[in-house]
Amino acid sequence: MAPQDAVLGWDEDTNAEAYDAFTRAHPMYGATSRDLARRARLADAGLVVDLCGGAGATARAILDLIPDRARVVSVDNAAAMQRVGRRTLTDTRLTWITAPAEQLADHVPAGNADAVVCNSAIWKTDTAAVFAAVAHVLRPGGRFVFNIGGGFAGVRHPDEQSVRTGPSLNALIRQVAVREYGYAPPPTASSAPPKLPLETVTEQLGKAGLAVVGTEVTAQHSTMAEKKAWLSVPVFARPEGDFTHAQRMRMLDAAYALTTPDAPSVTSWLVVVAQRPETTG
Numbered sequence: 001m002a003p004q005d006a007v008l009g010w011d012e013d014t015n016a017e018a019y020d021a022f023t024r025a026h027p028m029y030g031a032t033s034r035d036l037a038r039r040a041r042l043a044d045a046g047l048v049v050d051l052c053g054g055a056g057a058t059a060r061a062i063l064d065l066i067p068d069r070a071r072v073v074s075v076d077n078a079a080a081m082q083r084v085g086r087r088t089l090t091d092t093r094l095t096w097i098t099a100p101a102e103q104l105a106d107h108v109p110a111g112n113a114d115a116v117v118c119n120s121a122i123w124k125t126d127t128a129a130v131f132a133a134v135a136h137v138l139r140p141g142g143r144f145v146f147n148i149g150g151g152f153a154g155v156r157h158p159d160e161q162s163v164r165t166g167p168s169l170n171a172l173i174r175q176v177a178v179r180e181y182g183y184a185p186p187p188t189a190s191s192a193p194p195k196l197p198l199e200t201v202t203e204q205l206g207k208a209g210l211a212v213v214g215t216e217v218t219a220q221h222s223t224m225a226e227k228k229a230w231l232s233v234p235v236f237a238r239p240e241g242d243f244t245h246a247q248r249m250r251m252l253d254a255a256y257a258l259t260t261p262d263a264p265s266v267t268s269w270l271v272v273v274a275q276r277p278e279t280t281g
């Protein structure tokens with residue numbers, strides 16, 4: 001999928017409202033955002049970039065950790081997401097820029113940012129271009145903290161194996177879609193290499209002039225009920241293909257009926273902390 005294709009759906013008001021409501025009702029995005037913001041060491045920050053900030057779930061976590069005098073710039077190319085953010089987040093330290101992450105350097109002065117935080121989005125971007133732009137705006141010693149979904153990074157936290165009690169909600173949706181809607185799933189790509197493994201990330205960061213200073217595979221524990229709510233947000237609804245949202249929701253209901261609401265579900269993340277060296281050259 002081309003990087004720009006990945007944003008289709010984000011720039012729609014119904015999706016943006018549903019996404020924002022999900023982030024407020026369920027811990028998923030707030031928890032990973034707080035984790036990244038904590039690793040960015042923001043206590044003395046003056047300027048922090050919330051990259052691919054969407055409707056502001058990550059900005060909320062950043063605002064909790066920065067001084068009163070500091071500023072946060074939230075950059076995202078989906079205007080609909082930012083419309084929700086502008087309406088719901090009124091902290092005067094926060095400003096919004098509607099732009100692709102790849103063009104960050106056009107919007108933030110070189111060497112000005114103390115940290116750049118990117119939650120749950122980096123694999124949707126042209127990472128080589130984004131890393132170069134991040135390196136351009138970070139001050140020497142500034143941190144770039146982001147996470148990559150386990151499937152994209154090719155990592156699995158041990159909890160994902162040990163906690164799993166049955167098929168995932170996505171797998172059940174596929175079964176319902178095949179059985180009741182004539183869905184023909186694309187050939188499985190399970191043997192395909194991960195899109196964004198740590199080796200690629202490290203190499204691209206290095207080319208951009210950033211060094212990896214920490215990595216961790218984390219486990220996010222949730223429930224089938226939270227997964228169901230997540231899969232109800234239009235941009236995440238499955239299966240892909242020629243279905244209406246209403247049809248997808250009927251498949252989701254049928255799949256969910258085969259599970260128990262509090263059954264555990266685990267998502268793995270690769271968390272990366274990179275840094276612009278204190279001195280260059």
Ligand SMILES: C[S@@+](CC[C@H](N)C(=O)[O-])C[C@H]1O[C@@H](n2cnc3c(N)ncnc32)[C@H](O)[C@@H]1O
Pocket residue numbers: 003006007010011023029033051052053054055056057058075076077078081099100101102118119120121124125126
């Ligand atoms: C899952 S949301 C995460 C938003 C926010 N960080 C949070 O945790 O709620 C992904 C966001 O990435 C944005 N996005 C995807 N590709 C982008 C790109 N190339 N440039 C800017 N934003 C992008 C989408 O518009 C969407 O708002």
